[in-house]
Amino acid sequence: MMLRTFTTASTNTASSILPHPNLTATLFSPFTRKSLTAIRAALIKSAQEYPPIVADPKEKHAAVLIPLCNVKDQPGILLELRGKLKTHSGEVSFPGGRVDPADRTFAEAAVRETREEVGVLSDQVEILGQVGPPELSLGGLRVWPYVGFIHATPKLRRYDDDDDLGTPLPSLRMDSLTLSQFEVAVAFHLPFPIAAAPTRLQVHHFRGMRPYWAVEVSDLIKDPQTQFSRVTGDGKGKVEVWGLTGWYLFQFMKVLKIYE
Template identity: 35%
Template sequence: MRASDELTALRRALAAETPASSDYDLNPEVELPDNRLLRPAGVLVPVIEAGGRLQVILTKRSSRLKHHPGQIAFPGGKVDAGDADAEAAALREAHEEIGLPSESVDILGALPPHETVTGFTMQPFVGLVTAPFTPRAEPGEVAEIFAVPLCHVADPARFSVQYRRWRGTRRHYYAVPFGPYYIWGATARVLRGLADRMVSA
């Protein structure tokens, strides 16, 4: 499939309506309080054309970070007071974390919000990178920047359900490994939601 065909399929998938997701989706026994306070965050799912195909840019977080150290993540973060909304936060953080200029991103659409175990409502935005840029990892925040083919993370068959012990209980989660990168948790859950849209749209 050519990049143009992938882009058409991606646009069609983003037009679909699907429910919000959560780190608890595969753990229905967890009871969450209705009055819990969640902090808003925005993340960018940057899509770039390379070699005639579309790829998704991801980051490996620094092992020194408080939240999700060493994990694979989308560029993004919490909504600050100066951000107009979650989309603005996602674009700002992408510029800070990987050196992607906001004016070089065409937002194609949003994926459903995702609740994380760390107390955030994470709003993912899929953006097409429209101009060449030189990736630059933010010191202390990002350990590595890499790209994974869209066809890899858009295929539900690439995903598996795994588990770890967390706070004394077994917690299940999605994983979609790619080469040396173990993509799991919230990032894999958002990508799995996109994959489901891609095959059904």
């Protein structure tokens, strides 16, 4: 893909985004304990590049999970298409929502919302770190994004301590998910090779200023009856990972050096 350069209105400086030329081979093989350790370390290193952000108690907060998983031995991200809701109906999103008073941490809120929306047990989720900094949603919520791996089974049956660190972790069965009928129309898996395919990438500008890649995922949606609110100019009903979800996906893919 050709290198593209953009000028951001906020800084008047150029920033370049393109699929990384040296894709990490392990990201195109199933997730292993070794690769999860590497992702955790990359997230910690990335967090050091921006100032720590302390939650403002005067703000309203939400949390989302960027849920990594193997599906049919392919590494990727679990996404959902929102149901007929008051806001963002029919758009692609990560599992997540408002932080409840009973949630002890924002990460706990993200895991709880994942359980409520797609039926993943809390013990199946291994939190790896955060992507940041957290952004404000259009509705005024400060949204805290966490990265976690969804294991195919609860914690006690994940793996034995003497297993090879490079052994592929078991794949999640999509038919094992229990979707919230009210909130989620469809859940689907976005494999990394597809997320990195140049033919699927379209430049968007987050909040009108910061360039990022939106990813076209129409063919990954398994329910042809679903009506999508995000339709591109060609009128063919294309579905994209865009907006705040697209921005956080872009930031995470940069951490993994899939995008640069």
